[in-house]
Amino acid sequence: MTVLSLLLQIEEILPADEGSLSLLVLLTKGGYMMIPLIILWIIAVYVFIERILVLKHASKTPENFQNDIREKVQAGAINEAKLVCSKVDTPVARMIEKGISRIGANMSNIEASIENIGKIELNKLEKNLSLLATIAGAAPMIGFLGTVTGMIQAFISIAQEEGAVSPKLLSSGIYEAMITTSVGLFVGIIAYLGYNYLVTRVQKLVHNMEFTSIDFIELLQEPKK
Secondary structure, X not given: OOHHHHHHHHHHHOOOOHHHOOHHHHHHOOOOOHHHHHHHHHHHHHHHHHHHHHHHHHOOOOOOXXXXXXXXXXXXXXXXXXXXXXXXXXXXXXXXXXXXXXXXXXXXXXXXXXXXXXXXXXXXXXXXXXXXXXXXXXXXXXXXXXHHHHHHHHHXXXXXXXXXXXXXXXXXXXXXXHHHHHHHHHHHHXXXXXHHHHHHHHHHHHHHHHHHHHHHXXXXXXXXX
């Protein structure tokens, strides 16, 4: 019996409305391997949404922030400049606030302080991104494992069957094999796209942090009028 003839016989024994099976019913036919895939999907969605909210908040630096800092630093109003930074809850503001608090020290110490804060903020921005990358790689592998277990189940059914093999007997193994593979690939692809999107957002924020810190250092190096 060829694979094609087997699939044709399965199609004949399926009820007429089988093509309209609900998503939930199809998922339950995927076997036990669907459990880790569903868990990974929930984690991936949670991490993506949580990171999006964090990055969106981190990028909300007021447009006039740098100009306000420049005016107050040039006027010698250090405490007022710190106050402006403390009112803005973003990585850029915390870096500049650290730099302002080091005004009076040599320039290398100021740059090192800003750089250290930048590293801490970058670590916060990248939190759980590695988990999303892991899901992108692990989900398809779990799906393929479900394919293997499903086919093993199908071959065991063939071995235990005497005489002609009933396609209906093999349908459960074939369902498990196909559904776990497709779900694993779906979860992996979505997690991979989400990971790359978040990495791009983080890189844009890092570029803005670097630009702002360089601008602040240049401000401190400007000759006093």
